[in-house]
Amino acid sequence: EVQLVESGGDLVQPGGSLRLSCAASGFTFSDYWMTWVRQAPGKGLEWVAYMNHDESEIYYLDSVKGRFTISRDNAKNSLYLQMISLRAEDTAVYYCARGNGWYQPWGRGTLVTVSS
Amino acid sequence: EIVMTQSPATLSVSPGERATLSCRASQSVSNKLAWYQQKPGQAPRLLIYDISTRATDIPARFSGSGSGREFTLTISSLQSEDFAVYSCQQYNNWPRTFGQGTKVEIK
Numbered sequence: 001e002v003q004l005v006e007s008g009g010d011l012v013q014p015g016g017s018l019r020l021s022c023a024a025s026g027f028t029f030s031d032y033w034m035t036w037v038r039q040a041p042g043k044g045l046e047w048v049a050y051m052n053h054d055e056s057e058i059y060y061l062d063s064v065k066g067r068f069t070i071s072r073d074n075a076k077n078s079l080y081l082q083m084i085s086l087r088a089e090d091t092a093v094y095y096c097a098r099g100n101g102w103y104q105p106w107g108r109g110t111l112v113t114v115s116s
Numbered sequence: 117e118i119v120m121t122q123s124p125a126t127l128s129v130s131p132g133e134r135a136t137l138s139c140r141a142s143q144s145v146s147n148k149l150a151w152y153q154q155k156p157g158q159a160p161r162l163l164i165y166d167i168s169t170r171a172t173d174i175p176a177r178f179s180g181s182g183s184g185r186e187f188t189l190t191i192s193s194l195q196s197e198d199f200a201v202y203s204c205q206q207y208n209n210w211p212r213t214f215g216q217g218t219k220v221e222i223k
Contacts, residue, residue: 035212045152045160045203047212059210095159101207102150104162104171 002026002105004096009110016086020110022079022096030054030074033100036081038092039109046092049081050100064090086114118142118206122215128223135191137218139204144184148208151180151189154217155200163202164189194220 008020022034036048049070050059058070069082079096091114097103119142129135139149149167152160162171164180167187177192191198199222204215 044216045205045214047214050212061211101148101212102162102165102171102205103152103160106159106161108159 002098004098004105004107006094006096006107006110009094009112011113011115012086013116014087014114016114017082017084018086018112020081020083020094020096020112022081022107024077024079024098027098029072029077032098034070034072034079035097035099035103036070036079037095037097037103037106038090038112039095040089040092043092048094051079052100083112086112088114090114117211118145118209118213120204120206120213120215122202122204122218124218125216126219126221128221129194130223131196132193133223135194135198135220137189137191137202137220139182139187139189139215141185141187141206145206145208147183148206149180149182149187150205150207151178152203152205153198153200154203160203191220 003025005023033052035050038046038048048061051070067085071080093109093111095106095109097106121140123138147167151164154160168180179190181188201217201219203217
């Protein structure tokens with residue numbers, strides 16, 4: 001079964017840091033582009049960052065550039081999102097998803113809350 | 117950035133009835149348009165990509181249509197499990213952008 005499982009979400013103070021992980025299984029992770037998407041409470045989905053299969057192509061949402069870093073370890077079938085200088089507006093459920101254009105599957109998400 | 121606008125925000129429909137959801141892009145997205153279904157507490161599920169291609173295991177009652185800037189998701193006969201939030205997404209340009217969602221609720 002193709003599966004993505006996120007972890008690492010937590011309550012963090014403004015200005016703090018967090019690293020999210022996404023464990024992939026059921027497919028050849030190194031062949032696929034991967035993406036992070038977030039959803040603030042009661043809001044719509046927002047694309048955050050993308051990395052292609054060999055890390056040669058990376059894109060970020062403007063509002064997270066310089067603060068978030070997407071990375072992957074193909075040997076560990078894992079995707080990561082390092083987040084620094086977190087702001088209240090970064091509060092959201094963060095999903096990892098497979099794909100570059102359309103996304104399938106998605107993980108169940110991990111909640112990041114930025115609050116003092 | 118391409119802005120995706122969905123209408124209506126909420127659609128009240130009786131089981132067995134047809135539901136028609138709209139999505140408009142601020143500029144052309146060619147055929148790079150997907151639809152997702154999301155239920156409370158769950159991850160989104162891909163329904164449709166490339167405007168009208170159903171994803172794996174998606175029932176035939178879901179169909180997508182449109183072109184350029186105007187798109188429609190139609191659910192031909194609503195089943196109880198179809199009451200959810202539906203979002204459109206363009207993947208023609210960076211950043212990828214989603215609509216704000218249409219909630220389909222039981223009338």
